[in-house]
Amino acid sequence: MSLVLDPAAQDLLFREARTANTFTDEPVTEEQVQAIYDLVKFGPTAFNQTPLRITLVRSAEARERLVRHMAEGNQAKTASAPLVAILSADNEFHEELPTLFPAFPQAKDLFFAERPAREGSATLNAALQAAYFIVGIRAAGLAAGPMTGFDAEGIRKEFLDDDHTPLVVVNIGKPGEGASYPRSPRLSYEQVVTTV
Template sequence: MSLVLDPAAQDLLFREARTANTFSDEPVTEEQVQAIYDLVKYGPTAFNQSPLRVVLVRSAEARERLVPLMSEGNQAKTATAPLVAILAADNEFHEELPQLFPAFPQAKDAFFSERPAREQAASLNAALQAGYFIVGVRAAGLAAGPMTGFDAAGVQKEFLDGDHTPLMIINIGKPGENAWYPRSPRLSFDEAITTV
């Protein structure tokens, strides 16, 4: 193999990692989530803009507001997961750029002065960060159940604001009984990769 990463870590992060559909009742601690974020915040984004924002749904009251906004097939697992995270793109991420780029303060206006350009940049780069977040959850020895089946307008109204666009919702925890569906096939190298 020409990969530097230890094979056990490769398995943990990719080969044996699966999207969990049931979870045990073991809690996910604030320390675990902080460790996940402190690891994945280093994943690259354009201009290091880091537009991902995460809302952790922990309280019973918040869970009661969220579950009805999930697609029918996602409601039960969202109701019982130890932790649920709403991942959103901050369309006003450019307001943070001066502190991220103190030597280049004009980046805020030079590249992102128009809202449509900011929304496009926020969506793409926050989605990239969402992928890092899932790998970070796996690196913590937890399972992630990412979902896009939800009422986006409802989630935005209940948990976010007009400057934040929900991208996905992730159930997080230790897998429970019958957590896995059969693994779906993936494209082979020759089917996915072209050299020019």
């Protein structure tokens, strides 16, 4: 093997990890979520920007409001998960760049003065961060159930604001009975990789 990561860790993060559709009722603690974020915040993004915003849905009242905006096939999963996170892109992330990228404080105005440029960058880099977040959930020994089947505008109005774009809703917890479906095939190396 040419990978440095221990095979057990490779299994935990990738080979054996599965999208969970059912969960036990074991709670996901604030400390677990903090540890996940404190690990994955180091994932690379352009200009070290951190446009990802995480809205944790814990209360029964907030969960009920969220479930209404989920696609029908995702409602039961979201209603029963111990914790649900709405991952969104902050389209005003550039306001933090001088702090995060002090060697190049003018990046805020040079590259992100126009809203369309900011939104594109926020979406791309928050999506990268969302992927790191899912791997971080797995690293914590939990399962993630990421979903994009939802009413984005409804979630924005209900939980966010006009400066945030909802990207993915993630159910989080210990996998329950029959949590995952049989693994679907993946493309092979030869189908994906081209050398020029």
